Amino acid sequence: MSSNAITLPGTQIQARPWVDELHQWLTTVDHKRLGILYILSALLFLAIGGVEALIIRIQLMHSHNNFVSPEVFNRMFTMHGTTMIFFVAMPVLFGFANYLVPLMIGARDMAFPRLNAFSFWLSFLGGLLLYFSFLGGSGLYGAGSAPDVGWWSYAPLGARAFSPGHSSDYWTLAVLVSGFGSIGTAINIIATILCLRCPGMKLNRMPLLVWMNLVMAGMVLFAVTPLSAAQIMLLIDRYLGGHFFDTQAGGSAVLWMHFFWIFGHPEVYILIIPCFAFMSEIIPVFSRKPIFGYPVMVAATVCIAFVSMSVWAHHMFTIGMNSYANSFFTLTTMAVGVPTGIKIFNWIGTMWGGRIQFKTPMLFSIGFLFQFLIAGLTGIMIAASPFDWQLSLSYFVVAHFHYVIVGGILFALFAAFYYWYPKMTGRMLSERLGKWHFWLFLIGFHLTFDVMHIPGILGMPRRIYTYEPGRGWDTLNLIITIGAFIQALAILVFLANLVISYFKGDRAGNDPWDAWTLEWSISSPPPAYNFATVPTVASRRPLWDLKHPEDPDSRYE
């Protein structure tokens, strides 16, 4: 284990002018800098997507509200969904993968550094294209500006007959271009993990974070490619006279649905598996115990990846599939609950008998466990297809998937931010602001998304810009909106914490959490070359072995 940095005699590090510094960042191929760029771009889009969510919530605060026009409202929910999935969740998770995977396997960079930079800039360009639609979307027709076809752009609404101008072209191009970026990064992650592990790091000694990112990257290859194909087919329809999805010329609207959801459902697992990865690193460290059932965790992850490839049509229970298809997709969807349940039990098993330290990363992790449990159980409800005939396309489903994405993914991400920020910057995030952030966000989250299930049960469909009074939806929607603003406040506390701590936070040192994986063996922030000498590992917890030579893990594996 080597924690000393290389010092070259006679060289002094001088502060460079900011133009040089900027140039360094824009042309970097360093996996750590690219990881941070991914994360920063995701934070930028998170703020934008969050404002869009607030506009949606203000409009729905009470019935017959006129805060925005129907056209603007439809753009807001389309942009909110597209932004949050493609330009917040994916990039931020790729950012963490980029930053952490090489460090955790004792590598000096990703396998293809230039591809890495190319992929990041592609996906960032995708985000810029999406937002350029506000300026360029109306095209020559003066129709629309930003896309307003929903984040899944169901055919034939995305056809030229129903979506003239260029608004949905920007949506198509943004998703297509960022999709190429995702595929590039996925290839890179797989190659890095398979080829660049340090001596001794066998597959069954990799940290679970690395395992789960390997599985995630594999899923990206299988899921994003059909989406890219569908986007190209849609472009052919719109500009070259194709009729894949053009129902007026005999095309198939259902074909688009299949293409979209064979991406769309694995996508949920592409997002949640890296979050499982965060949990599998953070919960053990703050429980002071190794992960419970490492081989089972790996097997469950691989199992989720396989089964989740065969569940996509549960998004289509209402489209009139026959009873056999509905039964099949009910079964596969419920079956995913088994490996997912195993994971929750294993995390609880990790805490069991431990000495839990309630630092901010652990608070967010416990929040994750609680909310992900509920999200999984409402998932079982909508997996029962007849129940889904009522709940699908209603606010219940909106509440369910926000429970997964906010209550699960975002909580896990916050845990990851608090846990690895010291490694990335050399400074600790403020625990005091962190606790404010956690409790405010928790309260806001539950106010919004617990309550949001009920209007769905009371028959409120999603994607409506207004609703009739007297349906019993008004009070509920007001509460939901209040919760949204509390969440927004919590996010401001978080952003403030990121900025203030960068300048004034406590020095982190190499290993502030007394953790066990390789990234904590080197300085914070790590030097450009990561490891002065490539480490050799003998177990899943190399730093535990180092700290407890009398009782190393390698004795039991």
Add this chain to the structure above:
Amino acid sequence: MSILKKSSTVRFLAQTIFLLLCSAMTVWASGPKDPSPHGTNIFAPASTPAKSIADLSVLVLVITGIIFVVVFVLLVYSVVKFRGRAKDAGREPAQVYGSTQIELAWTIIPILIVVVLFLATARVIHAIQDAPEPAGAVQVTVIGHQYWWEFRYPKLGIVTANELHIPVSDPGHPTPTFLQLLSADTDHSFWVPELAGKTDLIPNHPNRMWMDPQRTGIFLGQCAQYCGTQHAKMLLRVSVDGPQDFAVWVRAQQGPAVEDAGAIAGRRVFESNACMNCHAVAGTAADGRFGPDLTHLMSRVTIAAGAAKNTHDNLRLWIQDPSAIKPGSLMPAMKLSDTDLDAVVSYMETLR
């Protein structure tokens, strides 16, 4: 639910939770105390498909509820019991790596739960989707348009819009209604929560659904699949009529439009403007299909797919400037003079 019948405890739990839920729902659902129309609560079913879904939902809620309680208690217990204490500082707990027996237990039990849930669900899927159509069924073709509903009764020769009339179905002598679902443009979804689950209307992809309401009254719903700018105001009213009322309604709808000599000026305006390109009035030259059939417009309680009450003022405003009621509606503002506007509204008001 046969599974429920097997265990009285489970049944008791199911009922308790269902009652709790229902009471919570009714508290929330209670808006203005209007005896009709009915609400849109999925736990207040009035028809067999909605009822079997609600029953299945209760089973699913009970099972997931039990799982929640068990896991939640485990989680809270481990967080409280195994919290780090000051006296332990510096010492590490026993390092436990796993346990095959425990892993097996929490793999096999969930698998059994999934099997039970799946079998119960598959039964309901089959019962609803594969129900045969009895001879006495009423057939309706529902055609989704941006942003309104067209209803055609092929056997009865009726065409109407936005307000569906169907007969109440006596379980002893069932007269269910079978809907064929089509779309003229984008995707829509037919959702009247208290009568049945939703089914999409997709162009080039005919669908089918059925309902056999056992209570009369007005049931509300709306389009559930995003279909464009005015998706929000594509509302549905289903009037479930007693057998007599339904027969009366059918006879009235089958007749041609009322010819009122007093409204001849308005009719002339209607027929010499673009109105007749999109709207039909049976027995006249107007046979447009893009907009709702107006032959019996005044038999409907609402206009603009439920966006406004069918009153004189609303009709006038709607014809003058549809975007005032429903911005983004495909009906153009007709830019009629005040005289023409009044005449056309009077003509509309004769179409009973």
